[in-house]
Amino acid sequence: MPLFECKHISKTYGSVVAIQEASFSLEKGEIRAVLGGNGSGKSTLAKIIGGAVKPDAGELYFKGKPFEVNSPSQAKKLKVIITSQELSLLTNLTVEENLVLPSIPRKGRLFIDKNAMKAKASAILEKIGLSSELGVLVEDLPANKQFMVEFAKSLLQEPEILVIDEITSALFRQEVEIFKNIVRELSAKGCGILFISHRMSEIFSICDSVTVMRNGSVIDTFPISEVNEDMLVGMLTAYKENIGGQTKENRAIEQSDRVLLSVKDMTLKRFGTRVSLDAKQGEVIGIAGLQGQGQSDFVRTLYGLNGHVHIRLDDKELQIDSVHKSVQEGLAFLSGDREREGTFSVRSIAENLEAVNSSALSRKALNQKRLLDSYGVKYDNASQQIRNLSGGNQQKVVIARWTGTNPKVLIADDPTKGIDVQARGDVHEIFGDLAASGSVVIMVSSDDEELVHLTKPLKNSRIMVMYDGKFVKTLMGEDITVHNIISASLPREGVVGK
């Protein structure tokens, strides 16, 4: 008898089918990877299992009995826990308060037992290597630590089924190791684990089996030993030749020595440092570094989000005093945080597309259908709300919003976060095309491999590594490797004066 079983689950949002007749089962102690492209229904499936989304049809069984829950709290009572990239942490509470929120220890049935709460929290924090964060407000934690706390929160609930929805994407290497150990430990105890991730290396290093989903359907499930990366990717997508540029030829980009964008001694407020950058026409620049070393600060400052900056663009000296000005001058900014900085969720796809073009720049309307189709956006009609699209499709609309205006410089801050392999390849291709047409692309990514995939195949490209608010290394050509990025990212004597 499987530990958990889904039979013919379906769910639609409006006219968009999220899951269609999905079935699979999970054994006791099994670590199962779930792999799928954008809108393949992984996250919806996770939410259905966790009780936060109600399926339209289908049956769920847990330990052989029907699993009928009406809320996350009921699922939690049955020890079916989900932990997701959409963190469930409340930023105004402390770490320990967040950890115990699902089941607050009580004394005398009515009151909170503060001591028990602290004890419970410190035990788990020690396990994940964050004991020093006891009592700290979650809003004061960096993102990677927030993800670890989110993970710890699920552990505290002693899961028998644990669904992990892409929480490793923001973690550091050493944290990923801790994470893997804990997952293995859970599995040894008999917990069934669903691991949703795009990171192949993680999938291959911890999972026992893998379920592939596409377009809301379960394609198949394999023991991990029977598949390799290429096979999986092949199953995910109809055009495997584009993935990550691995099999792709170097693109011919118009050679140009003309400096399109030049920044001199731009101050990064948070670090008190000054940085400079010259970018030539057609260049793709990857910005790398450890989490929070100023990569985001750099691109955001450059875009005018942190106050006045002085730049030289297309042979013009410019005082950028607002984002509006940046956009007018041909800068574009793509954020990976779609929900907050990308989409206008209650507005239509068409309005989302026109946000920059007609609202900010008052230009003539775009050819929307052509744009959407050329990026392969899956949609019903352009007047439907964008929130009905899957995450990856939403991000494509946001990208189309910018490329439709022919920007001179495209700045991207971790633009492929939470996007599947296939869409990621599409995005890289779009960036390459843009550079080929003479623009500059500057991209920050938390994923070193991604940066390598983006820049390596291109001639006019480099990776700049940041540490403590400064550029510490520039990698070009054959030097562009994950290994070199990591070694340049780490603090070394001579680089950091402290």
Add this chain to the structure above:
Amino acid sequence: MNTFKRKLLNWSSFPSLVLIIALSVINSFLIPHFFSMSYISSFLTSYTPLIIVAMAQTFVLLGRGIDLSVGGIISLVNVIVVTLFGQGWSFPSAIAVGILAGIIIGVLNGIVIGFLRVTPLLATLATTSVAAGAALWIMPFPGGSVPIEYVMWYQSNVIGFLPTPLLFIIISILIWFIWKATPAGLQLYSMGRDIQKTYVSGVPVVWIQFYTYVSSGFISAIAAIALTGNTGAGDPLVGNTYTLFAVAAAVIGSVSLMGGSGDIFGAIFGAVFLGLAFSLIYAIQIPSTYQDLTSGVIVLLGIIGASLMKKRKRTFSFKPSHIKPIGGNQP
């Protein structure tokens, strides 16, 4: 010592405390006997209902709701207590029924907002009509009375020098501490910050919402009992003016309308600030046609002042402080 200082400076209610101190200094020059016991006791007699109703509002605001029905509840409780007493009920039992009525309106709010998911602003706008209409129906015309002993007791000192109104405030604070000490206290703050995340964390959020509105109804009823000690009679329109002042007091006390931050002491300070502002206007003889303008400007300055002080604390980052990036590169 240093951590105490830091804690104090970071305390959400600190700005309103500063406002109170500033206004007290001004008032002490302009109002004779400002620091006398008799002044303080008469101040408390007058403003205790406002202080309490601001606390009631705080419960709801913390959970990212709003309760516009508090004024209606006060009127309703007031006329019920007076009417029942007039019909020969014992005063304590009349009070018990009155408080029950407050709770019932709170329950109505809680059901409509928590379970049936109507926007709080409009739901309570509708229930305030229900409460106020019921009050007017029960007592179409001001009148009746409560035992004179009760009025005397309310306006005297309960033990030695402790003014009785403080007792009502203390009871309300007690309710707050009970709330805070239970899981519901933690869940309230978390719900105020993000209801969806709190729901996903397995917290029964609709019940927490329900409790906040019931508590608000209950505490507003306490405010009504205090007010009845001050008026000694029934009046179907008596609570009208409290609703918006309660919101203003809470906001001046840095209780966020966005939920999840602030505490009950901020609300108390905010209410005291309003009281001091009005006292100031009564004391300095402003021409009557300019009084409304003056009080309006003072209240507005209070709001702006509290906001500015709060803002100074978070200088870094252009993002609203309540939403932090998820997985972005910023710490």
Add this chain to the structure above:
Amino acid sequence: MKRKITVFLSLLVILTLLLSACSSNKSTTGSQSNGQSGNFALEYKSKKKDGFIIGFSNGYFGNTWRSQYVDGVKRVTAELKKEGIVKEVNVQNTNGVPAQIAAVESFINSGVDAIVINPVSSSSLAPVVAKAISKGILVVVSESGADYPNTVVVGGDNAGFWRIQTKWLAEQLKGKGDIVEINGIAGNVSDELRTRESKDILKKYPDIKVLGSAPGGWDPTKGQQAMSNFLSTHSKIDGVLVQDQMAGGVIQAFEAAKRPLPVMTGDFTYGFLRMWKDKYPDLNTMTIPYNTGIGANSIRVAVKLLQGNKLKPESLSPNPLKKELKNTIISTVPYVITKEAQPDAPWMEGEDSKIKAIGLDEAVKMGEGKGESIAVESIWTEEEVDQMFNKPAN
């Protein structure tokens, strides 16, 4: 979950009981104001002859009637200050019971000699008034009815105001027809006193049918909306019994509906009178100023009392809210304004001889140079006030 609710509810019950128990604690016997049998205000013993400080608390502020009422207080204060009798009159406008209590408390704390109060509630200011009196402060209730013990009331003549107008309307309709009523604020004393009166009068005219009555809150906007509603649902409306400020709104409603203007009561502002004279000379209406001078009158009476003068028994009438309490000087309506002066008309029968029946032209003339929203007003002269008091003994 059920357990939680039980715990929660029982907690509420316990707290409720606790609170009830506290409240029933009759801890103080207290010295209840002054033990004397008479009325403190009527028996007021003068402490000084001049330089009085008076607190004037006006419990509602938000229409032009009140503005003029308060303005009257200021005008008479200026006079009295010039004479040196009064040192200061601190006028405080507040809205709502709690604010008015606070304002009166503040007067008590600042040590005034007398408080003149236009209470926003006929009942709810009793404790604070009693507190003031217990501190030896003279309290005069102005305009609005309230039956607070140990006070003197200088009351507006709500009863007379509405009695005469209702009678007039009934007479114009010759005792027969369909009318609608647009009243003030439900739960307000003045409105209650007025509507009681019209009910009594209309009982005597069985053939006059009241089609409906609606509260207009003395707000012309609401009055107009109510009238529009009546107009649309009743094809025949012969008369409208509408209180003062809303009369203009009623006319607008009729105009908008393109219906002939009915027999209706009017407004006492010069704006209305001029409109009546110039624009609607054929309109069958009348008006009685509900006297904005009552505030000024109250101050005058308060000063006399402060000086130790005693009111003649015949100056006092029973309190409109409590007949056995004889503490009220009715500030009778000064004029009855009809198209032509009709002093002998049936509606004037039995009314105070001080009420003057005047014609529209005369009334308009009185208002020359005055603003549209100014109401016809009459303030007692010092002599008139003197006549209400016994001659000083010395």
Add this chain to the structure above:
Amino acid sequence: MSMEMNIEKSAPKPSSTKMIRNKLKPYIPSLSIIVLLLILGQILSPGFASLGNIGTIVSISTVLAIAAIAQTLIIISGNEGIDLSIGAVMSMGALLGAVLSKGMNTEIWYTVLILIGIGIIIGLINGIAIQFINIPPLVMTLGMTSVVNGFALAYTKGLPSGGAPEILVKLGIGHLGPIRWMLILGIVLIIALELVLRKTRYGKTLYLVGSNRMAAIISGISVNKTVLLTYVIASVAGTLGGLVLLGYVGSAQLEMGKDYALLSIAAVVIGGTSLTGGQGTYLGSALGSVVLVLLTSVLVAVGMPPGVRVLLQGLILLLILLIYSREPKLRQ
């Protein structure tokens, strides 16, 4: 990308009837309540649903609908946007309108100009405090209410001179043929506002700003300008709406527009505009205004003790909200 995929991914266009139904959908609740209330009114008081009365009710609704202009725009602008000061601003517009125009037609343009100026100032203060000092709109406009009321009182000393110029009275109660000017004004406003919201750059931007402020900033939209402009338009609509109110009532009175603050919020929400911003139509708000006016009218027409009327009004409003103005369920 292959052609094959394009075909697969662009779904068929929905039929035109379906489009129309979708467009009408947001208005169905208010329209059905209007019909229901008219029938109820007709039963309780024959003649209620007559053409004349419907005209009257629509005209009365126009005043509320003007307040709803401000409320709709501000609520669409998002970020908890709400305007509690609109009632006070309208009262002030009426009072100053009477005083400045001295009741004369000749002074009307001068009056309008000054009122627009004052509206701009109030809107700027509101907008700046909300946008730059981060004061929640509810609180800022609440504070502004007492300041505006206080200002109007101080300026007029509570005794406004002048009156309603004839031209305004004509607008307020006059007819063009069989149709009331107010009805025409209402229709003109609906068309104008819908055009502004749908066709102008400001309108399109407003929806985006209301939907997601941060995304709007990133997209290079001048969010501050849009929000400030919205508060300014709202206040100007308020002061000029005060003139319409003055014409409708015929005389100025302190706080005569007081009730419109909360009523307009209710109208907007009944009209299907979500309080979270980024969505909504003005036509909906106008229909919501009609619903509210109709509700009061039915209750007045029936005749009952005042307390009961208020109570019933509350219960019916609650019922309306329950039927179709509910927030999404927590569980999707």
